[in-house]
Amino acid sequence: MFGAFLFCIITVMKRNTQKPEGQPTRGKTAANRLRRVDNFILLYEPALLTRTDGLFSDSLFVDLGYGFDARTTLESAVRFRRANATLRILGVEIDKERVEAALPFADEQTFFRLGGFNLPLASGEHVRLIRAFNVLRQYEEKDFAPAYERLAEYVLPGGLMIEGTSTPFGSLWAANLVRCVGAGQWSFEALVFSTNFHAGFDVEEFQTILPKNLIHRVVKGEPIHDFFEAWKRSAAETAAAKTFGLQQWFAASVEALAQKGFDVDRHRKWLGKGYLIWYL
Numbered sequence: 001m002f003g004a005f006l007f008c009i010i011t012v013m014k015r016n017t018q019k020p021e022g023q024p025t026r027g028k029t030a031a032n033r034l035r036r037v038d039n040f041i042l043l044y045e046p047a048l049l050t051r052t053d054g055l056f057s058d059s060l061f062v063d064l065g066y067g068f069d070a071r072t073t074l075e076s077a078v079r080f081r082r083a084n085a086t087l088r089i090l091g092v093e094i095d096k097e098r099v100e101a102a103l104p105f106a107d108e109q110t111f112f113r114l115g116g117f118n119l120p121l122a123s124g125e126h127v128r129l130i131r132a133f134n135v136l137r138q139y140e141e142k143d144f145a146p147a148y149e150r151l152a153e154y155v156l157p158g159g160l161m162i163e164g165t166s167t168p169f170g171s172l173w174a175a176n177l178v179r180c181v182g183a184g185q186w187s188f189e190a191l192v193f194s195t196n197f198h199a200g201f202d203v204e205e206f207q208t209i210l211p212k213n214l215i216h217r218v219v220k221g222e223p224i225h226d227f228f229e230a231w232k233r234s235a236a237e238t239a240a241a242k243t244f245g246l247q248q249w250f251a252a253s254v255e256a257l258a259q260k261g262f263d264v265d266r267h268r269k270w271l272g273k274g275y276l277i278w279y280l
Helices: 002-017 035-044 046-050 054-058 071-080 096-105 141-152 203-207 223-237 239-244 246-259
Strands: 060-064 088-093 110-114 127-133 155-166 172-182 185-195 275-279
Touching: 035 046, 035 071, 035 127, 035 155, 035 172, 035 185, 046 127, 046 155, 054 155, 060 071, 071 088, 071 110, 088 096, 096 110, 141 155, 141 185, 155 185, 172 203, 203 223, 223 239, 223 246, 239 246
Parallel strands: 060 088, 060 127, 088 110, 127 155
Antiparallel strands: 155 172, 172 185, 185 275
């Protein structure tokens, strides 16, 4: 028994003394800023949150870089546990004071730990889903791939990461959706755009919140440039649809984008809610 106890102490000490990889974020957030991100996951692949086969049975959802307080992690806990009441959730922050401030909100299924891209997992823990929002935008583009490679080490094959940027109150966001395909490797599955239409509908506004791997690549010769040029043309061609509302105009622009050869999801369950999914 003493040996097992000592092993647990060493495991925890090793986890807590590991130097976090990365840089502190500004830490600012707002209530429900990431609600539409969570709602997207619940629509896109609810089974990921409820899987109990193999190592998924006790695997974690990780909220990486939750900010100056624990609200985004706790809000996600409420949403995701409607699908899986026993889902284990880990909030990770690189700032020690932010972790200490969040600890009073921890319980048997909700944890807050000091860490970075090298996730602070205990022995035997695995990850089914990572959400990393407004984290990588402060880095240089050269740091993007190493961060992704590090995070891939912790995710079970078949698991997901959604990584991107939102406006301060979450009305607009854009994110990479990547799938772990085994041996710590990601496959880029889709680029997702989201709007609640509170600020209207302007395609160019999405360019300002692109993920770090794309924000500097909206230039001629790059696929993301061609995508935005085509979407802007599509929005102009379907502008008459805004007579019936911004949702209808948004949906019509995506339909026109599909006709130009882009692999975008045309299902109404996405378009009616302000989500554009471009499969890569």
